[in-house]
Amino acid sequence: METIRIGIVGAGERGCYVLGSRIIEMAQELDLRITALCDINSQRITDATDYLTSQAKVHQLTWDHEIMGTTDYRAIIDNPQVNAVLITTHTDNHLEPTLYALASGKFVYLDKPISVTLDDAHRILDQEKATGNTLIMGFTRRYEGSWRKAYELLRSGEIGELQMMQIHSVIPYMRYYQMWHRVSAFSGGALNDKVSHLVDVFNWMNGASRCQSVVAMGGRSTFIPERTDAPFRCSECDDTSCPYRRKCQIDDDKEGTHVLERESWKHAKTIRDSADTCVYYPGADIIDHAIATYQYENGVKASLFWAIYGPHAHDQETLELVGSRGRIMVERETGQVRVMRILDGYQKEEAYTLEVQGEYFSSSHYGADIQLLKEIHASFHALSKGNPTADSSDGLESLRMIHATVESIEGDGKRVTL
Template identity: 25%
Template sequence: MKQVRMGIIGAGLRSGIAKYWHQPEKNSIVVGVADISTKRLDEFKEKIDDNCFATTDYKELLRREDIDAVAITSPDYLHEEHAIAALEAGKHVYCEKPLAITVEGCDNIIQTAERTGKHLMIGFNMRYMNMYRTMKGIVDSGVIGDIKAVWVRHFVGYGGYFYYHDWHALKKNTTSLLLQKGSHDIDIIHWIAGSYTKRVSAFGSLDFYGGDKSNNLTCPTCDIQDSCTEASPGVLVECAYREEIDVEDNNVVIMELENGVKASYLQCHFTPDYQRNYTFIGTKGRMENSEPDGKVYVKTRKSNTWEEYSDQTYEIKKAEGSHGGADPIICKDFIDLILNDKSPIPTILDGRMSVATGCAAAESMRNNGKTVEVKRPSFIVNT
């Protein structure tokens, strides 16, 4: 095989990465797309290729012999169904994070990939962002010593629009936003600290969104849309104060990693700004990032080595492409995995353990913060 023929399941917002796979003159091309919305299918074809095969039945897409691999960009609660069906159909699979909304779902996908012998890759694009690759390199260099503490604050500006105006706001669809939104952050903690979470304790509540509005109310039909602070400016229009909302918008997670590192993760969906702030503290110093400034700061402490004599500031270079240039690279890695058997940066176990940690944290915060153990799979993961 010299060119990978791609199919996309889910033509929503995240399907925009398809443009990086649609390179007809190179080694990948998008030939099909499936979505239950004909409007989204038409928009997808307009952006990618008007000759692209389109269907409202994803199983019809999977039956096509001219498709080698599938990208799962559908809603989280459909990942397990779609990924397993694609693997069973003999397709290689790229699955957006989170891998599934339950640990069992992750394990079902992984075991199917093992059994079918097809490649499976998780969409952790933050590992490909210049800022977090730089932070990983700094820690691996040893300049701040052995990591002992990690503090992460996630300010989710536009949280209401992105997560409380649609399906994300229901537990049955997400389990928790500690999976949907937090899986990236949990994974970066694991990656840079070099270890998975062993146990968690968490606290969270629905402090701002939800309420007593009708589940059928939408922003365009609302009498107070002109004065409501959460009136939707775009395509996601379900009321952010509707009764059915049951996913916490304010979370605090305390984690102990297998290597002894202590970590905390804070996530709030009604802050005015949108940024992630990471702090890693080691035996020789401290590293902290600033997304708004595009910088990473390293401060050193007394260590009786040359490293204590200076602090450093890293200016993160901008890269072309969505998500800070990460999306083109992660899409290329999936093609390299298929054509050249080249392992991508994130492993499937990484994807599974971020979900396991998020699920454990959700269980803890819904049970008065009790400590919950995070278990590794009972089987060997080779995929």
């Protein structure tokens, strides 16, 4: 089998420090190598090359190649040493490298969300049609063991016909105010960055039926107001008692605080490059909480209760599926799946709990990133070609729902038909 020689476009946290780390850990088992990196910020290339080279040593990989670095995505995609392209740029910059990568005929992975604008998403799907090449979308919830188990149970008829779904997601994620995500034009907002995963779960669970309409309320929290006296970055500020000071965040250890120690982040001058922008610094235009209801063509309803603030808790993200004969409840943080079933026409009930942590549960995204690499491996070698777990049409569908959610919030809860 041919070695998968990966070029990463977007040498930031996701591409190099999270996925890159997993690629190195799985390099021998899946025969992967990182051969090239691209970033518009050249210091990011140096930082990432140092990081990946050091990780390769830790894992005793005998990579006998230099990692090529370039600021031009075309050079990486044209490079014959690259046969698989991972696109992990800022979301508003997904389009151009994705179109170019699809046209190259090489294997393409695009991280979620598909784009900021619907126009960009349509252009990606049009390019797939024109080139006959397709991509895998990085909706990582689909690779997490507990969510997959819920999906399998639902499909096997364990709780009868699906009627309702609910996701509760209250995750302390101030980084959306501290990074480039704080500008909707770059990210589509925290809704696009985070809730794109969650509405995709609704779509995935519900199968082929499409979302018809949305009613949503939400907005920007009152306790993080803009302050004209705010410093640009935490590193320029002496207030060590600030509850939002970067590095105080619970998720930082998991999500790569170490990037703050790297030159390109340490000396960041722009919102796009900074990972420790003061949460009060003016210019953030994102929605940070929402309650939304989605109605599907097949009559199924889904409800979202979401905020990026709140204390850390074990039930910070849960999924509940209600069927005609039972319920399934997933608790993401513990990997527990609880099933309650009605038997013999309401005469009897049965309840059981499954522990679905799996081998890689302590790894990033509760093991999903490693499963994702396994899917990339299988798909690359045509073991599951044409059937990626999530594709561009899932990306488009999720984005349509995000746009409708924002429209409904901006219309003070008006019903938006898709």
